[in-house]
Amino acid sequence: MTDVDVIVLGSGFAGLRAAVAASSSGCSVLVVEAQPEIGGRSRFSWSNIMGAGTRFQREAGIDDSARAMFDQYMRLNAFRLDASVAWALCEGAGREIEWLADNGVEIRGIVPNESFEVPRIHRTRGGQQIIDVLTKLARAQGVDFALNHRVDRLLVEDGRVVGIEADGEQLRAKAIVYATAGMVGNKELVNIWMPELAKLAGDWVLPVGGDELAPYAQGDAIPLAESVGAQITGRDYYEATIRPGYVQVSNPALPGHLIMIDATGRRFVDETAGIAAMHGAFNSAVAPVYAIFDEAAKNDYNPSGIRSEEGTPKRRLHPDWVEDVVDAMVEQGEIVKATSLNEMADTLGIARENLASTIAKYNADVEAGFDSVQLKDSSVLRTVEAGPFYATEIRLSSIGFTGAGPRVNAFGEVLNTRHEVIAGLFAGGECAGGLAGPMSIGGNPTATCFAFGRIAGDSAAAYAAEN
Numbered sequence: 001m002t003d004v005d006v007i008v009l010g011s012g013f014a015g016l017r018a019a020v021a022a023s024s025s026g027c028s029v030l031v032v033e034a035q036p037e038i039g040g041r042s043r044f045s046w047s048n049i050m051g052a053g054t055r056f057q058r059e060a061g062i063d064d065s066a067r068a069m070f071d072q073y074m075r076l077n078a079f080r081l082d083a084s085v086a087w088a089l090c091e092g093a094g095r096e097i098e099w100l101a102d103n104g105v106e107i108r109g110i111v112p113n114e115s116f117e118v119p120r121i122h123r124t125r126g127g128q129q130i131i132d133v134l135t136k137l138a139r140a141q142g143v144d145f146a147l148n149h150r151v152d153r154l155l156v157e158d159g160r161v162v163g164i165e166a167d168g169e170q171l172r173a174k175a176i177v178y179a180t181a182g183m184v185g186n187k188e189l190v191n192i193w194m195p196e197l198a199k200l201a202g203d204w205v206l207p208v209g210g211d212e213l214a215p216y217a218q219g220d221a222i223p224l225a226e227s228v229g230a231q232i233t234g235r236d237y238y239e240a241t242i243r244p245g246y247v248q249v250s251n252p253a254l255p256g257h258l259i260m261i262d263a264t265g266r267r268f269v270d271e272t273a274g275i276a277a278m279h280g281a282f283n284s285a286v287a288p289v290y291a292i293f294d295e296a297a298k299n300d301y302n303p304s305g306i307r308s309e310e311g312t313p314k315r316r317l318h319p320d321w322v323e324d325v326v327d328a329m330v331e332q333g334e335i336v337k338a339t340s341l342n343e344m345a346d347t348l349g350i351a352r353e354n355l356a357s358t359i360a361k362y363n364a365d366v367e368a369g370f371d372s373v374q375l376k377d378s379s380v381l382r383t384v385e386a387g388p389f390y391a392t393e394i395r396l397s398s399i400g401f402t403g404a405g406p407r408v409n410a411f412g413e414v415l416n417t418r419h420e421v422i423a424g425l426f427a428g429g430e431c432a433g434g435l436a437g438p439m440s441i442g443g444n445p446t447a448t449c450f451a452f453g454r455i456a457g458d459s460a461a462a463y464a465a466e467n
Contacts, residue, residue: 009177012449051093180431200287244329256381268289275440275442293389294384295390
């Protein structure tokens with residue numbers, strides 16, 4: 001006897017989408033959420049969604065298709081993804097964007113990003129509005145919610161997952177859908193599954209948004225799915241952004257007046273480059289990495305404000321580099337201050353001649369109006385020449401997304417280590433493995449939530465109907 005047809009674990013984008021899909025098929029659905037409120041970490045998301053072939057693209061004069069996105073998605077990820085799974089994601093993402101819009105989610109436009117050849121990132125009002133829309137739909141279809149309950153184990157009988165145990169109470173179901181968040185808030189799991197990032201970040205690891213969001217992303221799916229024989233995939237697949245050590249809220253790039261050098265004294269990246277570029281650059285740099293600027297830049301820097309929903313040029317999104325903050329961080333020892341470049345080199349442990357050569361070349365390029373080393377936008381070039389000079393360490397350390405989790409097929413069914421379906425267990429969203437690859441791609445995490453939330457919900461409902 002079962003208590004409910006489908007149990008969905010997690011109430012973020014993927015969980016709510018799965019619940020709506022399963023309940024649309026007539027299933028009784030219970031959503032179990034570890035936190036005291038619906039929405040999980042999705043509530044705090046900017047919620048930009050990648051998708052192709054949408055009416056919003058057509059209205060903007062963009063010629064695109066799911067097939068074109070699939071082809072590029074596979075190339076970007078070095079063909080390390082199962083093609084059928086990647087196709088299900090790319091084909092479903094555009095349809096989900098339109099479905100969301102049809103149900104009241106505001107699509108505010110389409111923007112390009114560094115990964116795709118054409119604009120595919122659909123902007124929304126943010127996570128909370130989407131959660132509100134999905135919650136209303138779920139409740140209207142009779143979905144029940146159990147908040148403040150973290151699942152301790154999965155129940156298995158005759159090789160089938162038949163329920164859960166949470167807080168000492170067992171609940172039986174015909175199908176279980178894992179739709180919990182990733183592991184960005186669990187440093188132990190990050191060390192295990194994201195060793196590359198753990199090495200780069202050290203003890204600076206934290207979720208984008210700061211430690212206060214850590215409880216929403218504990219990676220619950222991995223140990224519980226492993227306990228029933230699930231195959232875990234996606235090691236070292238992640239999205240992370242850079243930051244100095246004195247802030248918890250990161251930006252994907254630095255303001256343009258800074259230059260960034262590694263331990264050899266060389267510049268290794270365009271300091272205003274996006275997330276994907278920083279990912280690759282930091283993996284090739286010799287740590288530690290420092291941002292350097294001079295007194296004039298510190299005194300003159302006056303960003304127009306923090307990121308707004310309407311969009312602000314990224315070079316003006318950095319209140320952490322204004323004069324009063326820099327002075328305070330010098331007092332706290334977080335920023336190094338030196339009267340000369342030689343003193344700075346000695347303090348940082350960099351060869352004097354290397355730092356001097358790098359700065360001289362950069363200043364010459366600034367005067368010429370062209371960054372010949374990293375091709376940074378000429379409009380933000382500024383010389384670094386008048387002391388005192390400032391430097392602070394930068395690490396790739398704020399995690400926005402992790403791609404490791406129980407491997408799923410194109411139907412959202414969880415697979416075991418022999419690539420066989422684990423009966424009764426499904427997954428979608430960030431917790432599902434095999435949806436994201438090694439390349440950080442904007443709008444990908446949210447697309448996996450909606451496309452595979454629906455797929456997992458539909459598959460769970462079909463399985464429940466047959467069993």
